[in-house]
Amino acid sequence: MRREPAIPRIDLHVHSHFSPCAKDVSMYEDVRVAIERGVSVIAITDHGTTRQPSWLEDYFRELEDVRSLYGDDVIVLSGMEVDILDFGRLAVSREILKMLDVVVASIHRVPPGCDVAEYWRRSMLGAIRSGLVDILGHPTDVGWRTVRPPLEYVLEVLDEARSAGVAVELNYHHRDPQPYFLKPAIERKVKLVPNSDAHSLSEIGAFSWHEEIIRSLGYDPSRVNWLELSEAMY
Numbered sequence: 001m002r003r004e005p006a007i008p009r010i011d012l013h014v015h016s017h018f019s020p021c022a023k024d025v026s027m028y029e030d031v032r033v034a035i036e037r038g039v040s041v042i043a044i045t046d047h048g049t050t051r052q053p054s055w056l057e058d059y060f061r062e063l064e065d066v067r068s069l070y071g072d073d074v075i076v077l078s079g080m081e082v083d084i085l086d087f088g089r090l091a092v093s094r095e096i097l098k099m100l101d102v103v104v105a106s107i108h109r110v111p112p113g114c115d116v117a118e119y120w121r122r123s124m125l126g127a128i129r130s131g132l133v134d135i136l137g138h139p140t141d142v143g144w145r146t147v148r149p150p151l152e153y154v155l156e157v158l159d160e161a162r163s164a165g166v167a168v169e170l171n172y173h174h175r176d177p178q179p180y181f182l183k184p185a186i187e188r189k190v191k192l193v194p195n196s197d198a199h200s201l202s203e204i205g206a207f208s209w210h211e212e213i214i215r216s217l218g219y220d221p222s223r224v225n226w227l228e229l230s231e232a233m234y
Contacts, residue, residue: 003224037205088126106137
């Protein structure tokens with residue numbers, strides 16, 4: 001009997017050549033590799049750092065080509081990883097974000113002189129309350145540095161995310177979030193999504209890490225409150 005996967009085969013945070021930090025990826029190669037690795041749904045989420053990213057027109061044109069080529073084998077969603085700025089303000093305009101299927105919001109830097117924990121708290125809450133965000137990206141990693149807010153801040157953010165229907169990603173590229181955030185997220189039944197944040201083709205659909213980190217905390221991955229396939233599509 002074929003063993004059912006313990007986690008959903010969806011990857012909603014994948015970069016392409018429209019992200020300057022990406023390596024060997026392209027939209028076509030991302031989707032081809034996703035199909036090879038059994039991914040059911042993939043979102044191409046390049047970095048949004050300005051109100052109107054200059055690459056958007058080319059992005060949507062290429063996305064349509066990819067869908068026409070591979071649409072029978074995998075669901076390909078539009079998306080963006082948008083920077084969270086200034087205590088929760090999103091870098092990209094509301095009009096553009098509303099055009100996308102998936103919006104991942106991430107903090108990539110803390111301004112000099114700010115209290116890191118308070119900046120983190122207000123930024124996460126602001127992003128959640130914007131009504132534009134689907135997923136919190138690498139929530140305890142800011143610019144490749146681990147942040148550790150007080151537990152009361154963590155719980156406040158998680159409860160707000162759960163109430164708003166905003167998911168938290170398990171991010172393979174950053175190996176994030178840390179247990180002090182992930183464990184209460186599981187306990188509080190916050191929606192989780194097994195993303196790669198792929199910047200290279202080798203990272204796409206790397207689901208074994210997601211399963212291992214859940215098991216290391218003492219949980220059965222099949223009983224976690226994963227984002228459902230239908231929720232990822234709408």
